[in-house]
Amino acid sequence: MFLAGLIGLALVLLFGGMMVLARFAFHTENLFERLRGIPLFSGLYEGLALTMEAGWPIHYALGWGSLWGEAGGSALVALRAFQAIGQFAMRGDQPPDASSGDGLVYMLGSNVLNRLAREQYTAERWLDRMYVTGFHPWGYAAGTLAFPLARDTELALLLGHFGVEAGWMAEMAPRVFGATDDLVGQAVLYATCDEALVGEEVLAAGAYTRAGPAHGASLWAQDVMRWLLILVLFLGAPLYVVLVGGGG
Amino acid sequence: MRRSFPIAVAVGVGSIVLLTWFLPFPVLEGLRWMFLDWSVLLTGVALVMAFFYFLHTQWRLIRRRQNGWGYRILVVLAATGTFAWMMFDPTPRTASWMMTYVLIPGGVSLLGLLAVVLTYRGLWMVFQRGGGWGWLFFLTVGVVLAVDTFQATQGPLPWTSEVSGWLEGVVVRAGVRGLLLGMALGFVATGLRVLSGADRPFEE
Numbered sequence: 158m159f160l161a162g163l164i165g166l167a168l169v170l171l172f173g174g175m176m177v178l179a180r181f182a183f184h185t186e187n188l189f190e191r192l193r194g195i196p197l198f199s200g201l202y203e204g205l206a207l208t209m210e211a212g213w214p215i216h217y218a219l220g221w222g223s224l225w226g227e228a229g230g231s232a233l234v235a236l237r238a239f240q241a242i243g244q245f246a247m248r249g250d251q252p253p254d255a256s257s258g259d260g261l262v263y264m265l266g267s268n269v270l271n272r273l274a275r276e277q278y279t280a281e282r283w284l285d286r287m288y289v290t291g292f293h294p295w296g297y298a299a300g301t302l303a304f305p306l307a308r309d310t311e312l313a314l315l316l317g318h319f320g321v322e323a324g325w326m327a328e329m330a331p332r333v334f335g336a337t338d339d340l341v342g343q344a345v346l347y348a349t350c351d352e353a354l355v356g357e358e359v360l361a362a363g364a365y366t367r368a369g370p371a372h373g374a375s376l377w378a379q380d381v382m383r384w385l386l387i388l389v390l391f392l393g394a395p396l397y398v399v400l401v402g403g404g405g
Numbered sequence: 406m407r408r409s410f411p412i413a414v415a416v417g418v419g420s421i422v423l424l425t426w427f428l429p430f431p432v433l434e435g436l437r438w439m440f441l442d443w444s445v446l447l448t449g450v451a452l453v454m455a456f457f458y459f460l461h462t463q464w465r466l467i468r469r470r471q472n473g474w475g476y477r478i479l480v481v482l483a484a485t486g487t488f489a490w491m492m493f494d495p496t497p498r499t500a501s502w503m504m505t506y507v508l509i510p511g512g513v514s515l516l517g518l519l520a521v522v523l524t525y526r527g528l529w530m531v532f533q534r535g536g537g538w539g540w541l542f543f544l545t546v547g548v549v550l551a552v553d554t555f556q557a558t559q560g561p562l563p564w565t566s567e568v569s570g571w572l573e574g575v576v577v578r579a580g581v582r583g584l585l586l587g588m589a590l591g592f593v594a595t596g597l598r599v600l601s602g603a604d605r606p607f608e609e
Binding site: 166263265291355359378 | 597
């Protein structure tokens with residue numbers, strides 16, 4: 158038990174060490190240029206630019222997942238990407254709406270908006286644009302779906318924790334981009350959105366929105382760790398069969 | 406100081422909680438449970454505050470008379486009514502009644518409608534993105550699911566149960582494990598960014 162704990166800690170430290178290495182060994186731009194293309198992100202910025210040019214509103218849904226629990230990772234990434242996308246979206250005529258189904262995420266999202274507003278001197282336009290639209294998944298979906306009624310939302314980005322109710326939320330705008338850490342939600346979003354992220358791509362949103370050099374570095378470290386893991390699996394399986402004995 | 410203090414607290418507390426997962430020393434365990442208790446308390450406070458923010462924002466939208474303001478009046482009335490009811494009668498019976506007669510029927514009916522939406526969108530996806538292979542994939546999944554549902558209600562068929570069992574046990578499970586392993590790495594990376602102070606969602 159203690160040995161397993163030590164191995165786990167060593168792996169986390171190795172991961173952290175590789176993040177630090179990538180952060181200082183590579184130039185920030187190099188880290189971002191190494192990223193493979195994901196259609197959602199190229200389409201997102203193009204869609205944002207077109208929507209802003211036409212003067213239509215945008216909706217950013219942060220999901221109903223709490224920071225407290227498994228959904229915390231996607232909520233944190235959504236908040237960080239919100240900052241990067243918000244900075245871009247502030248150039249438009251229409252301030253975007255943002256929604257969350259969790260109290261803490263709502264407060265942190267408001268924080269992000271206030272900070273952006275102060276930095277860009279647009280406080281009066283950006284105030285009160287973050288909403289809690291419901292606390293239960295279905296309540297959150299229903300509350301968020303009421304926004305297009307009010308503002309003719311043209312583009313929506315669902316980034317955070319969503320389950321099967323994402324199928325409804327994908328109907329909230331003519332153009333919807335979706336990403337969640339929930340596997341069922343991912344399948345639903347893949348079928349219903351214009352573009353969707355699969356697997357751990359949602360957790361790479363910070364790097365793809367260029368939210369900071371640490372995001373590029375952590376994604377590089379993540380790729381190295383993935384290859385290590387694949388190597389361990391490929392070597393470990395035959396070793397297990399030889400040493401322990403395979404079969405039913 | 407105003408900027409660095411919250412970062413130092415987050416990094417310090419986060420590191421201690423992380424260490425306790427790997428090194429089960431009694432002193433660290435005690436600290437972990439203390440921090441977790443505090444965070445539960447803070448989450449509760451955040452929930453109550455979010456509820457009042459929720460009412461406040463709904464009320465503001467109603468006053469602006471935006472489209473959909475009638476719906477928002479209903480939402481405010483339902484939310485305050487439920488809150489008052491739960492305050493006066495905070496027994497499990499009340500919560501259970503709300504779950505059984507409001508939330509579950511509403512959720513189930515929405516799920517029923519969602520099945521229709523998903524079938525339509527699945528076909529749309531095949532037309533839009535699939536091409537020839539998309540059709541084949543969609544048909545294969547459809548046939549496997551139909552056979553599986555049939556088996557679940559009518560009993561196993563001679564050889565299809567082995568095929569669908571193999572598909573579920575090997576192909577699907579391998580795919581899901583691959584996705585989960587990738588996501589686990591992503592979660593570790595996200596946690597490490599917060600622990601290193603690179604991500605500071607709490608900073609204003």
